[in-house]
Amino acid sequence: MPVYEATATAPVNIACIKYWGKRDTSLILPTNSSLSVTLDQDHLRSTTTSRADASFEKGDRLWLNGTEESIKEGGRLAVCIKELRGWRREMEEKDGGLPKLSSWPLRIASYNNFPTAAGLASSASGLAALVASLSQLYELPQTPSELSRIARQGSGSACRSLFGGFVAWREGKLADGSDSLAEEVAPRDHWPEMHALICVVSDAKKGTSSTSGMQRTVETSPLLQHRLKVVPDRMDKISKAILEKDFDTFAQITMADSNQFHAVCLDTSPPIFYLNDVSRSLIALIEELNRAAMLTTGHLVAAYTFDAGPNCVIYALEPTMRLIISTVNRFFPQEGHFPDPFGLFEGQSMEETALLNGFNGGVIRTGGWEKGAVKSLIHTRVGDGPRRLGKEESLLKADGTPKTLA
Amino acid sequence: MPVYEATATAPVNIACIKYWGKRDTSLILPTNSSLSVTLDQDHLRSTTTSRADASFEKGDRLWLNGTEESIKEGGRLAVCIKELRGWRREMEEKDGGLPKLSSWPLRIASYNNFPTAAGLASSASGLAALVASLSQLYELPQTPSELSRIARQGSGSACRSLFGGFVAWREGKLADGSDSLAEEVAPRDHWPEMHALICVVSDAKKGTSSTSGMQRTVETSPLLQHRLKVVPDRMDKISKAILEKDFDTFAQITMADSNQFHAVCLDTSPPIFYLNDVSRSLIALIEELNRAAMLTTGHLVAAYTFDAGPNCVIYALEPTMRLIISTVNRFFPQEGHFPDPFGLFEGQSMEETALLNGFNGGVIRTGGWEKGAVKSLIHTRVGDGPRRLGKEESLLKADGTPKTLA
Structure with missing residues (x-):
């Protein structure tokens, strides 16, 4: 039986035009557009492994730096998972040959390579890595900008961590937030200096x-x-x-x-x-x-x-x-x-x-x-956007619990 | 021969609505109105003695806390002295019986009873005391609001120190600054608590x-x-x-x-x-x-x-x-x-x-x-406005140089 799993990393981003203020607090719609530089994942990154398995005990579970975090019903993590799972379900409904990953429980482990004590916002890279790994696991066809709408609902500025280089988060005008998403202004290679x-x-x-x-x-x-x-x-x-x-x-x-x-x-x-x-x-x-x-x-x-x-x-x-x-x-x-x-x-x-x-x-x-x-x-x-890692980089053990990292 | 001299004290004021920005830097016209509370001169005050004497060597001289300050031609101190002297001259021209104080050299000594190191703005109380003592020396009929227009040109917020209690400095609209002056909002006795x-x-x-x-x-x-x-x-x-x-x-x-x-x-x-x-x-x-x-x-x-x-x-x-x-x-x-x-x-x-x-x-x-x-x-x-002190409080010696204060 194959293992359905994906491990992704996502970068930290630091804004040049700051995001400060929401016009909609539940959808996380900002009062103004913002712009950031994505930093190099060679130095600072969040890594997330997501696995779906029909044999897991019911209910999704998530560990952050080895400590389990509860996924609160209706909370920001739950919203992100639900949206991505919904897109997977649509694919499965159209193509009966796909394994029914959307109906299987998830096990997710996330790890930041920089200490929380450093005071760097880890929620942006962490949420972006979660969205990247789930979209890889579910083999979603959505573009990074479409994925950024989901990451935005997990943690506003996380939407900017779905791109490398220089990234704009457009505030958008629509009440449902569908046009409030991130876009690349220029890739890292444009201005690697x-x-x-x-x-x-x-x-x-x-x-x-x-x-x-x-x-x-x-x-x-x-x-x-x-x-x-x-x-x-x-x-x-x-x-x-x-x-x-x-x-x-x-x-x-x-x-x-x-x-x-x-x-x-x-x-x-x-x-x-x-x-x-x-x-x-x-x-x-x-x-x-x-x-x-x-x-x-x-x-x-x-x-x-x-x-x-x-x-x-x-x-x-x-x-x-x-x-x-x-x-x-x-x-x-x-x-x-x-x-x-x-x-x-x-x-x-x-x-x-x-x-x-x-x-x-x-x-x-x-x-x-x-x-x-x-x-x-x-x-x-300046760095690149989310990366896909190989199986050997998985943060999960065979039983779906997190590995202990040195 | 009588001594023509006046000694006045003026208070510190601390703004509740802040003055920050000039629309005219030479006339000191502010970008916005401001409002302050005048503090009690029993605790914090500037004291200034002004004397006019025909026998003084030509030229005005001023000492601040015992150290002579130069009165620069066209500078802020010179402007205040010139305006008040002009009002005196008008009086003398109308009434030939008045002594010609406006044509005599001035000797001015000023003293703050709080250390400069305390970081309290001493220019407001200092300029207000200068204007008060000169207006007393010259027996000017102008109201405190009219005098405040002069003090304003010496140091913007000094205009508010010409009143006790709660004081507004109206920004004014006129280009010549004649309506940019201080007014009493309420006297100290209105809210002495x-x-x-x-x-x-x-x-x-x-x-x-x-x-x-x-x-x-x-x-x-x-x-x-x-x-x-x-x-x-x-x-x-x-x-x-x-x-x-x-x-x-x-x-x-x-x-x-x-x-x-x-x-x-x-x-x-x-x-x-x-x-x-x-x-x-x-x-x-x-x-x-x-x-x-x-x-x-x-x-x-x-x-x-x-x-x-x-x-x-x-x-x-x-x-x-x-x-x-x-x-x-x-x-x-x-x-x-x-x-x-x-x-x-x-x-x-x-x-x-x-x-x-x-x-x-x-x-x-x-x-x-x-x-x-x-x-x-x-x-x-909260305190009162400028006070007139008796001769025994003079800061000047008989020769017009400042007394040494303990």
Whole structure:
């Protein structure tokens, strides 16, 4: 008897134009379009194995990082599974020769290769990997954009993780959400020089969850209504900048939109804060790098962006990443060793790398930061969309329970 | 020969509806109206002595806290002096019997009774005291609102320090700024229970000056344009709340407007940050106090507001100030002794004061803050407008140079 199983990986994405606010909370329809860069799964990924088997005990089961999560009736996971199973059922009804996978219980195991403590949103990559693995298991003919409508209902920004490269989530106009889906703006190969540095920042206090935070903003922020009028033009301009590989415009819009997102958080009642003093100081460092670079080259070198937490993601082109990393490291020394996946500092001390001409370190906190204010640095780049893995990568044992991962 | 001299004091004011942005930078005409509470000169004040004497060497001279400041031709101080001297000249031209004070050199000494290091805006009280003392010296018949047009040109928010109580600065419509002036919304005696607590917060880095910061916001923040549409309704509602002594509405609008002001700062490019982690934590404390109070009494107990710096000003009614101070002190212990000008803790330890029922200290940074994160607390209340002092309070010696103050 064959094993009906599929294992997929899906990437993390970090938005340049931020999603913040739903116009429909159950369908997860956003108040504005958003745009993100998909990060490389070689470094950060969620992996999910889905298996359907008639012999499984009734009911679907799911494990996340080895711990079982309940699939609540009507909850977001259940909705995604139900929709994909429905598409499979339609196929089986048209073609009687297909095995009846849609009627069999599912066993699903998912694993993130990055620690939850890193504060990276794992729900986007996790939901995208779930949708990718189920669509592979069910051999669904739907396009990534059609699948993105399902992922969206699991976790809004997950829809953007169904594509590689540069991805737009169109807000859509229809009440049923059928036109609220993700599309590729440009593939990774269009601009492979786009690199990213994630600065993992400690925070003493857990912030407001993005789900409850964005609803509070929709309900109480007078400025959000104006932001919604600002976003369409930014979407057009940053898409054009990506197509033209115009880093200056890309960086300007990315930074302005991150700041505007945090501005509407602050305009919320009670106010929501995600940036802390270390985040502010990282912004000051990048603004100063850009100021000094503009003076000598007439171009920007980096763009910061912050999601619903204090971590800073810095976009920069490959040739300047060495400067960015050594400058961040000088003012925010980490406790551990920088893994240097691209071999930028081979045989050289990071500390000996020169600062940019004219860079004024005085903009950073006097005396710099203590070790560990930035916990770690993750260097990655623009990546591809969900991948299909071989059987040997399965996360499930023969009995349908998750393998123990080292 | 008589001495022509006047000594005046003027108060600090702290805005509830914030002034941020000029539509005319030389006349200092604001992009929106603002509203403030004048604080009690018994605690915080600027004192200024102005003397005119035909025998003084040619040219006006001014000392601030004992140090001479140059009066730059065409600068803000010079403009204020010139306008007031012009009004005096008109009087002298109409009445030949008046001494020709307008043609005599001036000697001016000004002194703030609060340290500049406290981070309180001293330019508002300082300019207001200058205008008050000169108008007294020159025996000008102009009303405080007319004088406020002069003070406005010295330092925008100084115009509000020409009144006690609750004060509106009307943005005005005219290009020459003649209708951009301050008015009393209600005198201090209307609502004398309005108290204020200034939490002086240390900051590692000097922030952006408000003059350059607000211009950057006008030039780069898309959200500021929308804020300008929000303010008129807030002005109406908070004025009504003051007239009706409706603390809940007063507090809601005050907090929302402080947050919105800092939101447009963050929406500026490069972004401007005035709030630091201690400021954020003080906001969390007040929001939690209000949450707990709403549950038991249905009313708010306090309103925070922040100007262009990390200091927190908390407005609360007299009966609740004891609770506010003891709660702030518990989570933000100061190094020095709290002066307690209203005798709230006489014979009792501040530390033994109970927390509000249901107050969750977990919203503050885990373990509370180290001593000195809040440097000191200044307890004051709504106060009166500029005062005229007697000759014995003069800041000038017989030769027109400043006295040395202890």
